[in-house]
Amino acid sequence: GKWDATDWLKDQEVLMVAAGPSVNHYKEGILNYIKKKKPAVLFLNYNRYLPGSSAKATIICHETRTMFDAQLFKKLEHPLILPFARLGKLIQEQLKGITIYDYGLSLEENAFHIGPRSCKLQWGMAAAYALAVSTQANAKIIKLVGFDGFDLEDPRHHEMNDVFKAYNKLSNSIDIISLTPTNYEIRKGSIFSPDIE
Numbered sequence: 001g002k003w004d005a006t007d008w009l010k011d012q013e014v015l016m017v018a019a020g021p022s023v024n025h026y027k028e029g030i031l032n033y034i035k036k037k038k039p040a041v042l043f044l045n046y047n048r049y050l051p052g053s054s055a056k057a058t059i060i061c062h063e064t065r066t067m068f069d070a071q072l073f074k075k076l077e078h079p080l081i082l083p084f085a086r087l088g089k090l091i092q093e094q095l096k097g098i099t100i101y102d103y104g105l106s107l108e109e110n111a112f113h114i115g116p117r118s119c120k121l122q123w124g125m126a127a128a129y130a131l132a133v134s135t136q137a138n139a140k141i142i143k144l145v146g147f148d149g150f151d152l153e154d155p156r157h158h159e160m161n162d163v164f165k166a167y168n169k170l171s172n173s174i175d176i177i178s179l180t181p182t183n184y185e186i187r188k189g190s191i192f193s194p195d196i197e
Contacts, residue, residue: 018145114172139174145179
């Protein structure tokens with residue numbers, strides 16, 4: 001990638017917003033939390049529930065998904081963080097005029113390596129990529145909303161748990177707490193009483 005993520009979020013709290021229905025369900029609480037705590041809000045993929053103005057950036061890394069949402073990204077009032085080289089020429093064209101922070105991503109079996117301008121991961125998932133970006137950016141804590149999880153039999157559920165497990169084993173991993181209900185194996189807090197842990 002061309003963008004160095006180092007210290008971009010130095011000592012800031014990050015609020016990662018995924019696409020689970022809980023974001024809509026707890027929308028008021030989440031917006032109040034953002035207003036009160038002023039975290040650096042990162043949307044994972046296009047977010048349909050919260051206003052674009054509430055986020056610092058949208059993080060995407062999946063080519064097909066990016067292609068489908070390309071026109072929606074033009075309406076956002078913040079930059080996109082994505083691995084530009086991984087996207088086809090057609091998508092690159094569609095994203096013209098949008099501020100892009102190009103943080104590289106390469107996929108490799110059993111990898112979780114985070115560097116200044118790129119990461120090497122086992123998964124081509126926005127959540128894993130966003131954890132890499134936030135870690136390199138030196139965030140102080142990562143709080144999650146919308147990570148509701150899937151049915152326990154769903155392979156995507158196990159994949160996401162594997163991401164969290166692998167991430168937590170890193171020497172430079174950052175504490176993660178979910179502020180909305182989740183069935184992933186991570187620490188749980190509440191959007192209404194975030195300071196009580």
